[in-house]
Amino acid sequence: GEDVEQSLFLSVREGDSSVINCTYTDSSSTYLYWYKQEPGAGLQLLTYIFSNMDMKQDQRLTVLLNKKDKHLSLRIADTQTGDSAIYFCAESWNNYGQNFVFGPGTRLSVLP
Amino acid sequence: DAGVTQSPTHLIKTRGQQVTLRCSPKSGHDTVSWYQQALGQGPQFIFQYYEEEERQRGNFPDRFSGHQFPNYSSELNVNALLLGDSALYLCASSSPTESGGKDTEAFFGQGTRLTVV
Numbered sequence: 001g002e003d004v005e006q007s008l009f010l011s012v013r014e015g016d017s018s019v020i021n022c023t024y025t026d027s028s029s030t031y032l033y034w035y036k037q038e039p040g041a042g043l044q045l046l047t048y049i050f051s052n053m054d055m056k057q058d059q060r061l062t063v064l065l066n067k068k069d070k071h072l073s074l075r076i077a078d079t080q081t082g083d084s085a086i087y088f089c090a091e092s093w094n095n096y097g098q099n100f101v102f103g104p105g106t107r108l109s110v111l112p
Numbered sequence: 113d114a115g116v117t118q119s120p121t122h123l124i125k126t127r128g129q130q131v132t133l134r135c136s137p138k139s140g141h142d143t144v145s146w147y148q149q150a151l152g153q154g155p156q157f158i159f160q161y162y163e164e165e166e167r168q169r170g171n172f173p174d175r176f177s178g179h180q181f182p183n184y185s186s187e188l189n190v191n192a193l194l195l196g197d198s199a200l201y202l203c204a205s206s207s208p209t210e211s212g213g214k215d216t217e218a219f220f221g222q223g224t225r226l227t228v229v
Contacts, residue, residue: 004154035220040222041222042116042202042220042221042222042223043155043202043204043220044220045217045218045219048217088154088155090154099145099157099160099168099170100147100155100157100218101157102147102154102155102156103154104152104153104154105153105154
């Protein structure tokens, strides 16, 4: 079955880059997503990548996909205290959309 | 546009009771999905409604049921509540196309936090 794994915690200094990693098991995944969840809030879509892409850049965010190793990463450049949140990796595999399998989330703490 | 709205925001129920959670999708969206997020975990897919029918279902027992109304709003019902049903219940709305990706972005509500005592 589908499974998505992430490291649970990451701590960085303000201004440094953050790299959050994710591995998934379903090779038929069509899209891979990164969501952000702040305390007491729902999920906010940060970015996504189609499975036939290797990299996608969106302002401070860079997504790298290694389909052979089923490894996805999210790099946040110039990390700010406002980036402190839980980041979820998710995969989706059907054209009906949005039937996600989420990872457990990585709690990012940004130290001043 | 109010986005996805869920009610109530918080709820406390006793084991064995029944609960109904509500979701209004973002304007223009016709598909509603429900997720359960236990404390410290990622959301788990419960089911998805489209055209008032349950289209897909995750690995949840029949105690979890739902409904979608002609205006696309949706309800999640949970019968015979267990302590383990305590969680944040998230609703996501979308308007899927064949292309997927950004065109099918799901917008999540703030969730309903259910506590079963």
